[in-house]
Amino acid sequence: MINIKINNIEIAVEEGATVLDAAKQAGIHIPTLCHLDLHNTKMVNQVGSCRVCMVEQEGRRNLMPACSTTAVDGMVIHTHTPRAINARRTIVELFLSNHPKDCLVCERNGHCELQNLAAELGIRDVHYSGRRAKHPKDTSSLALVRSPEKCVLCRRCETMCNKVQTVGVYSTVNRGFDTVISTAFNNPILDTCCTFCGQCVSVCPTGALTQVDNTxxxxxxxxxxxxxxxxxxxxxxxxxxxxxxxxxxxxxxxxxxxxxxxxxxxxxxxxxxxxxxxxxxxxxxxxxxxxxxxxxxxxxxxxxxxxxxxxxxxxxxxxxxxxxxxxxxxxxxxxxxxxxxxxxxxxxxxxxxxxxxxxxxxxxxxxxxxxxxxxxxxxxxxxxxxxxxxxxxxxxxxxxxxxxxxxxxxxxxxxxxxxxxxxxxxxxxxxxxxxxxxxxxxxxxxxxxxxxxxxxxxxxxxxxxxxxxxxxxxxxxxxxxxxxxxxxxxxxxxxxxxxxxxxxxxxxxxxxxxxxxxxxxxxxxxxxxxxxxxxxxxxxxxxxxxxxxxxxxxxxxxxxxxxxxxxxxxxxxxxxx
Ligand code: SF4
Ligand code: SF4
Ligand code: SF4
Known part of the structure; x- marks a missing residue:
């Protein structure tokens, strides 16, 4: 077992556990976005890409992501310092600055993890503006809709489709600001080997992947x-x-x-x-x-x-x-x-x-x-x-x-x-x-x-x-x-x-x-x-x-x-x- 201290609470966790695991064990909530425990398949989406779970460790200058930092004996962590909270707000505001912001008419309105996160962090304004990524919607299938402009690059869909379902429809293409989750050759999803199981929709935290609405x-x-x-x-x-x-x-x-x-x-x-x-x-x-x-x-x-x-x-x-x-x-x-x-x-x-x-x-x-x-x-x-x-x-x-x-x-x-x-x-x-x-x-x-x-x-x-x-x-x-x-x-x-x-x-x-x-x-x-x-x-x-x-x-x-x-x-x- 490893002993660490989070927010002044002593926690004993199994070797190999992350700081996020330890916090969860002690009932301490650290906000996350890309992280997802797929308990039923024993898979975890642990890419550490969003950086929403940043925490402060005593004795270290830089903040670190709780989801992908392994707990080390004697570690002292603080999850809600002004610096950590400010970093999370900045990150979420940056996501929002590159978002269509049509939340009121979005299929995920009221059920969106990005929306919940903005509320949890008390974000009332987006201080950043600039170029916004433009990607067309893919409405080719009768089962699911892809709206890449709402994607936060969490890669949950990749883990689900490629590792759990082994279908392999999605991959991350391009670099930097142009990075996008796409199908092979950016084909419409109808022309891929997608099975329409909808599991990627059920793990997507935003309206980037949704069901076709027949209501x-x-x-x-x-x-x-x-x-x-x-x-x-x-x-x-x-x-x-x-x-x-x-x-x-x-x-x-x-x-x-x-x-x-x-x-x-x-x-x-x-x-x-x-x-x-x-x-x-x-x-x-x-x-x-x-x-x-x-x-x-x-x-x-x-x-x-x-x-x-x-x-x-x-x-x-x-x-x-x-x-x-x-x-x-x-x-x-x-x-x-x-x-x-x-x-x-x-x-x-x-x-x-x-x-x-x-x-x-x-x-x-x-x-x-x-x-x-x-x-x-x-x-x-x-x-x-x-x-x-x-x-x-x-x-x-x-x-x-x-x-x-x-x-x-x-x-x-x-x-x-x-x-x-x-x-x-x-x-x-x-x-x-x-x-x-x-x-x-x-x-x-x-x-x-x-x-x-x-x-x-x-x-x-x-x-x-x-x-x-x-x-x-x-x-x-x-x-x-x-x-x-x-x-x-x-x-x-x-x-x-x-x-x-x-x-x-x-x-x-x-x-x-x-x-x-x-x-x-x-x-x-x-x-x-x-x-x-x-x-x-x-x-x-x-x-x-x-x-x-x-x-x-x-x-x-x-x-x-x-x-x-x-x-x-x-x-x-x-x-x-
Ligand atoms: S619906 Fe299923 S098969 Fe199709 S992309 Fe999503 S997870 Fe992969
Ligand atoms: S397991 Fe059931 S819900 Fe899932 S794709 Fe098959 S029929 Fe649909
Ligand atoms: S489409 Fe959804 S699940 Fe996939 S990377 Fe983008 S936000 Fe994450």
Whole structure:
């Protein structure tokens, strides 16, 4: 252990800890901007580029950055001397002098770390003026917007995209005042191998990276009397949305969320969980067919559009192994505009499907041409954050809402569908149904706890019907890369693998509330809330959902049948790197 003194408090820290770590341990707050602990991935963005965390050490002339200075035995540090505070103010003022200052209309207004820092440091004026860097906005994608003029060069996005996700979209180019974070050859992000996972958006401290805002289109369509607007909500949304209304992480707000959506004016409020059950029926059927036919193995779950894009770019030789099932919200859209349209006696062209997702990749996915028929199955995707904003815009007092139930027909779901929202949940749901089918309808057990957890790569062997099956679960694209390299190298003996692009799965999706995103404890609480909901339900097997049975008997026919294939399955495309 190392003993140091900060603000006259004696602190014993482990060797190797930084001054910032020591201060945190003692409950002393030092402002930061570029620094970010990505707890859930055990990565730290520690580039020391912004210099906001400058502190004074007794016996040294120069100030030093707390985030990248290693604590040394006997060190005496002062964090809030006039000199340190003045240095921080100067630095932040310099950032502001090179900033567009359109905060009032910025997507991050009220949720911006630069704004918070200016407030914390009591900055009321910017004393510097001069040249301002000019860079065009990149609005090429349907998922995220790049506004490099708001960039503070913290490099969090580089760490996230290049080291955690191993996609490698961003790098720092040019020097001095011209330094900018850019894509290769400054191409629009649409023309890169970006997966639209949105993880860079969730770590960016400013409005330099934001989601595409679809809320205005959704308000317009709600108010259009010619349209019948159906909204569906993914499982991970309901365990994170409450955080945006000051509730504890992991508070499940399903009933309030439904009530809010009804008050916002949607014509029907239905559940993506219904379609998660449908996905499992199709996926388990496909897996059992592969078991009977001897492969191809491993089968990869396919409900995450970001990892689907990742494999299309990075491992095109493996495109025969993902399940061909569409993601649940796309299955929902396909059924809503056919089966449900008939039931409601409303022409499909009049129906608009809006998905509320924890995800930015689903904004891009909704426009994939192979997922459309003569019309889009999903028309608009809004994130958890966008939904919260719409609730505020509608003047709804979320916390005071009474719980309400989803509308029926496509509103019922099993506990297996709830756990889709976390890493390990999709494979457990699929294994429950496969185990039941292979065991004459009686699964040997419901809870496959060996598949749960947050670690980036997990493995388990289970026995179904006398057959040993090797399973793997991976979350975060860097971990997925490790698994795919094993498969490509012929070192894999897996039968079934669940892949989710976001660290922690959809509970940690790129559209979830900012700030808490990378706190492993928050992700654990969100996931725990999903498992509690699962356990509380009497219906815990997807294939036993009565509305799913009705859908097959009245409309789809058999799982994996011709109609099911046409509406619920897809294909993949090789893409350039
Ligand atoms: S969305 Fe994901 S893949 Fe695309 S740049 Fe951001 S982190 Fe990288
Ligand atoms: S785009 Fe955002 S995360 Fe990336 S360096 Fe700039 S401010 Fe930091
Ligand atoms: S893990 Fe979930 S939230 Fe993240 S990209 Fe995939 S589907 Fe979207």
């Amino acid at each position: 205005h289109e959704v308000w317009d369509v709600i108010q259009n009397p010619e349209k019948f607007v159906i909204v569906q909500t993914a499982p991970a949304v309901r365990v994170a949305l409450g955080e945006l209304f000051d509730m504890e992480p992991g508070t499940s707000v399903t009933g309030k969320m439904v009530a809010a959506l009804k008050r916002m004016g949607f014509d029907m409020v239905l559940d993506t969980n219904f379609a998660a059950d449908l996905t499992i029926v199709e996926e388990a059927h496909e897996f059992i067919a592969r078991l009977k036919n001897g492969g191809p193995f491993p089968m990869l779950t396919s409900c995450c559009p970001a990892w689907v894009k990742f494999i299309e770019h990075q491992f095109p030789e493996l495109l025969n192994i993902p399940s061909t099932c569409k993601s649940p919200h796309e299955m929902f859209g396909a059924i809503a505009k056919t089966y449900l349209a008939d039931k409601l006696n409303i022409p499909a062209e009049k129906i608009v499907v809006v998905s509320v997702m924890p995800c930015l990749a689903k904004k891009y996915e909704a426009a994939r041409p192979e997922l459309k028929s003569e019309f889009n199955h999903v028309d608009y995707v809004i994130s958890t954050r966008e939904m919260a904003r719409m609730v505020h815009e509608a003047g709804i007092q979320f916390n005071l809402l009474p719980d309400e139930e989803f509308d029926s027909i496509m509103g019922e779901s099993s506990g297996a569908a709830d756990i889709f929202g976390t890493t390990g949940g999709v494979i457990e749901a699929a294994v429950r149904t496969a185990a039941a089918w292979l065991n004459d309808g009686k699964p040997p057990k419901i809870d496959f706890t060996e598949l749960r957890g947050l670690e980036g790569i997990r493995e388990a062997t289970i026995t179904l019907s006398g057959q040993k099956l090797n399973l793997a679960i991976t979350n975060g694209l860097g971990n997925a890369r490790t698994i795919f390299e094993r498969i490509r190298g012929g070192e894999s003996n897996y039968h079934l693998i669940e892949v989710m692009a976001c660290p922690g799965g959809c509970v940690g999706g790129g559209g979830q509330p900012y700030y808490l995103q990378h706190d492993a404890e928050v992700l654990r609480k969100r996931a725990a809330a999903l498992y509690i909901t699962d356990e509380s339900k009497s219906l815990r097997l997807s294939h036993e959902n009565p509305q799913i049975k009705q859908l097959y008997s009245e409309f789809l026919g058999e799982p994996g049948g011709k109609k099911a294939h046409k509406l619920l399955h897809t294909k993949y495309t090789k893409r350039g790197v």
